[in-house]
Amino acid sequence: MRAKQDTAWHSRGVEDVLEALEVSDKGLGTEDVKARLERYGPNRLPPPERAGPLKRFLLQFHNVLIYILIAAAVGTAFLQHWVDTGVILGVVLINAVIGFIQEGKAEQALDAIRSMLSPKALVLRDGERHTVPAEDLVPGDIVFLQAGDKVPADLRLLRVHNMRIDEAVLTGESVAVDKQADPVDEDADLGDRASMAFSGTLVAYGQARGVVVGTGAETQIGRISTMLGEVEQLTTPLLRDIAVFGRWLSVAIVLLAGFTFVFGYWFRDYDILETFLAAVSLAVAAIPEGLPAIMTITLAIGVQRMAARNAIIRRLPAVETLGSVTTICSDKTGTLTRNEMTVKSIVTAEDVFEVGGVGYEPHGGFSRDGQDLEPDEHPVLSEALRGILLCNDAEVRQRDGEWRLEGDPTEGALVTAALKGGLDHKETNELYPRDDVIPFESSYKFMATLHHHHEGNHSFVYLKGAPERVLAVCDRERTVDGDREIDNDRWQQQMDEIAAKGQRLLALAVNDVEADKRTLEFPDIEDGGLTMVALCGIIDPPRDEAIESVAECQSAGIVVKMITGDHGVTARAIADNLGIDTAGGVLTGHELEKISDEEMKQTVREVDVFARATPEHKLRLVKAIQANGHVVAMTGDGVNDAPALKRADVGVAMGIKGTEASKEAAEMVLADDNFASIAHAVEEGRTVYDNLRKAILFLLPTNGGQAFTIVAAILLGLTLPLTPVQVLWVNMVTAVTLALALAFEPTEPGVMERPPRPPETPILSGFLIWRVAFVSALLVAGTFGHFLWMEQQGVAVEIARTAAINTLVMGQLFYLFNSRYILEPVFNRAGLFGSRAVLIAIGVLIVLQGLFTYAPPVQFLFGTAALGLEEWGRILAFGVALFVLVELEKAFLKWREVGADR
Ligand code: ATP
Secondary structure, three states: OOOOOOOOHHHOOHHHHHHHOOOEOOEEOHHHHHHHHHHHOOOOOOOOOOOOHHHHHHHOOOOHHHHHHHHHHHHHHHOOOHHHHHHHHHHHHHHHHHHHHHHHHHHHHHHHHHHHHOOEEEEEEOOEEEEEEHHHOOOOOEEEEEOOOEOOOEEEEEEEEEEEEEOHHHHOOOOOEEOOOOOOOOOOOHHHOOOEEOOOOEEEEEEEEEEEEEOHHHOHHHHOHHHOOOOOOOOOHHHHHHHHHHHHHHHHHHHHHHHHHHHHHHHOOOOHHHHHHHHHHHHHHHOOOOHHHHHHHHHHHHHHHHHHOOEEEOOOHHHHHHOOOOEEEEOOOOOOEOOOOEEEEEEOOOOEEEEOOOOOOOOOOEEEOOEEEOHHHOHHHHHHHHHHHHOOOOEEEEEOOEEEEEOOHHHHHHHHHHHHOOOOHHHHHHHOOEEEEEOOOOOOOEEEEEEEOOOOOOEEEEEEEOHHHHHHOEEEEEEOOEEEEOOHHHHHHHHHHHHHOOOEEEEEEEEEEOOOOOOOOHHHHHOOOEEEEEEEEEEOOEOHHHHHHHHHHHHOOOEEEEEOOOOHHHHHHHHHHHOOOOOOOEEEHHHHHHOOHHHHHHHHHHOOEEEOOOHHHHHHHHHHHHHOOOOEEEEEOOHHHHHHHHHOOEEEEEOOOOOHHHHHHOOEEEOOOOHHHHHHHHHHHHHHHHHHHHHHHHHHHHHHHHHHHHHHHHHHOOOOOOOHHHHHHHHHHHHHHHHHHHHOOOOOOOHHHOOOOOOOOOOOOHHHHHHHHHHHHHHHHHHHHHHHHHHHOOOOHHHHHHHHHHHHHHHHHHHHHHHOOOOOOOOOHHHHHOOHHHHHHHHHHHHHHHHHHHOHHHHHHHOOOOOOHHHHHHHHHHHHHHHHHHHHHHHHHHHHOOOOOO
């Protein structure tokens, strides 16, 4: 076997390829797979190269501020002020270490999430279909492909049905190419190798089966080194704005520091070194250098929390957008409902049969008017059961005592119904082998299969699909006494009755064709002349948690719209159950097609339920809702949903039943396909945004308080209340560490009771600027006031400074509590004790300040001195006063409804 070399698989015949890869038509056996996996390794591309730890550590120093600090260290060393030099370098180093660790943690969090999205493949092994992680594929594996799949390895196609593949990732060609099983010329270019499906490309249409010829780095995509993914930047538009703001602020601060230096030296006669150091420490104190790191960490923690609640973020900016979502458009089946389908009724031309049992377990019998019966005594029912079993790709199997479904749940429910009727899957398929298929697509809403009797004397087509589609091509109906003209009114009435119970409808029709017919085309169905056999009613109960989440979204000012492929009456019944507004009526896809874009804008304001919708309708709906100024989250799972998902502000794909194509197009993937997870993600998105604001609201005033204390002293020509190294200390222990605690803030109460944030609101709102100025002023007043007062009492300057610093730190400590909620009061149990991170940060800070004040070596380094109880009393009183004042400010703003623009 020579799977590793390029052996021009595309030009070799199917038999030859299978022989070369030593695989039978039953696929590989388990032992063989194991051996090959060992030999070829997992089907995975080597991870993209990342900067090594050393480089990442050194990059922490690549920052203008650090350069200034290093220059200051060199300056002080030159003047032999070794203590200052040591402290400055210590601060630089500790900052770098903290930054390095934080960054590492943030990246780890994201890596863990990426690995949750690993693709799966459907393979044939030991004669059975299995879904396995794509990583476990080995050369020789036989893989099934269908529309929406991402090709999991390089495949030589063995059997192809109308397959088109989008190979843009590989060839740059955006038009999907037709595929075939016949070999092509040996010298064909990559784009012309129609007999191959290449790893990483997307199946746009059709079905096929192929054999793996290359895995991992041995695939075409693996060989193109440039393709090996770029590492995504840990950022979002908001974070970029903040970074830009931070840079401007830094420039302003450096100018201010320069001015202070010039002013202090020339007009206030300070010593040049002291002024220089004061200017440097001013810059360090004022520049919110911790801000970017804290933003990144907040974002990473948000993403991680969302993942823990089953919402996996694929593109980081979505975290922010989620917080301002105003409309969620959701699919019904599986997202709002449980997707555990059970056939409850089967209606034929003359009878209504009830089916017992729940779930995929084939236990339960048939009855009519409450009387149990044997299905094989009812020929039309038997025919219906056979039809729904044959025109079906799902399998229901018992494994470990439990009945499990492989395939689509609607089809699974039909298989189970047939098994309940005593049919055997394998036997039926052998009796009536399938010759061809038109697979189900939500755009045309049916599936058709062509079969012949195994003795070859009889061929027929089964059509199953949405009843309107099926009825439209039927002119006869089957009865016990043979076929007769169809009674459309009766079928229509039966449909309405079943749908009103919220059941999903599916119809089955049959048509006899020439015995030698072996291929099935659309005209075979669309030309009509079929015979209606039965109508099935399938229940799919709403998820309990979806009912709650819909209510939660509505109280959060978010409109929930349901867009479903199901029948209008079914859709309305389910929407009513879920609490989705049906007052505006239910609009069908057919009606949608008749209205103009302008009318559509009006319609989407009134109607919340859309039935019999196709993916194309979804795209139009998103556009219309957006045109009304809404921020839209839209769910989707099929290959054709990709454009709507891309267009939506937050495209949401389904992790379990979603196609790879829809996942690629989406910003977010739901690990559990559950609507509740979207609501959770919105809640977390709002929390992340709140926490980003909280970090800013906390950091800027602490920086402001520190900086203005120094500026005021210099302008007034007074003794500096904080020496430069002391400023560096305060900055390090508070700004960086305390603020970090806010990144871990849990969701504020009432987050889902307020309206969505208008997307254009700037983060630096008037309210924010006010709060920053207000708290900065309080901190300056306390710190400076305490220092001046103590100086006047004639205490040593070391003691006065130590008291001033502790006043500043205490003020920041209390303000950290205030900052936990932006406008809500925190003077309650949850507010004061609700965050472990805050309590830990405060505990650590108290220990550090204790050392700073009392430990002799630290006293020597920073020029501090021990404080007495009396000083601590005043310091504590200031902290409490600041806390109370900020709480009063919040209450006032809330009362006046200022700051509600958050
Ligand atoms: P949603 O968009 O809410 O997930 P859905 O899954 O019901 O809705 P579709 O999958 O487009 O939407 O299904 C629409 C209709 O097509 C169903 O009501 C049913 O009548 C029919 N249908 C669904 N699955 C199949 C299938 N596998 N074979 C034949 N017909 C099907």
